[in-house]
Amino acid sequence: MRKLLLILMLCAACASLAAQSKSMYDFTMKSIDGQQVSLGSYSGKVVLLVNVASKCGFTPQYAGLEALYEKYKDRGLVIVGIPANNFAQQEPGTNEEIKKFCSNKYNVTFPMMAKVSVLGDDKAPLYTFLTDKATNPQFAGDVKWNFTKFLFDRSGKPVARFEPAVTPDSPEVAAAIDAALGK
DSSP: OHHHHHHHHHHHHHHHHHHHOOSGGGOEEEBTTSOEEEGGGGTTSEEEEEEEOSSSTTTTHHHHHHHHHHHHGGGTEEEEEEEBOOSTTOOOSOHHHHHHHHHHHHOOOSOBBOOBOOSSTTOOHHHHHHHOTTTOTTTOSOOOSTTOEEEEOTTSOEEEEEOTTSOTTSHHHHHHHHHHHTO
8 A cells, every 4th residue: 555655656757757847858867877867968959769678679770870870979869769568578677787779789879777667657757758748748658669769859849759660760850850950
């Protein structure tokens, strides 16, 4: 009973924080190395947030995400990988294991955050904000699987959402990034 009450209080606090937030810049997360990272530090950049997993059929998208990052980072794109274990336990590792996997297998150099939940009662406040119709009416809705991508313009406004099957090298992702960067 105590545990349930604590979960309910946590959910209410997360919902309250998400409702008060006006952009992704209002959130702080932990990096995969355990350091606090204000997403406000990406102000003025185009940001692609992606919930990632190491043991998913979409995991090879890490290569495409890294290629996108290399192609556009000098123009102001930041890709932020956010590991989550919400779907079929496809991200079971520790942050250290995830970091090692990403580095060794895909040479990931874009920022990676610590593992969070993107769905359910323990959903991270950022994902409550991203999926809530009140705060993000155009791109709201639960994350359905790993490698869902949210694109933000330089002012922190969401401008696109891509479901997992849309690969990082697809023309629609490139077009949305080009538009957000302002060709």
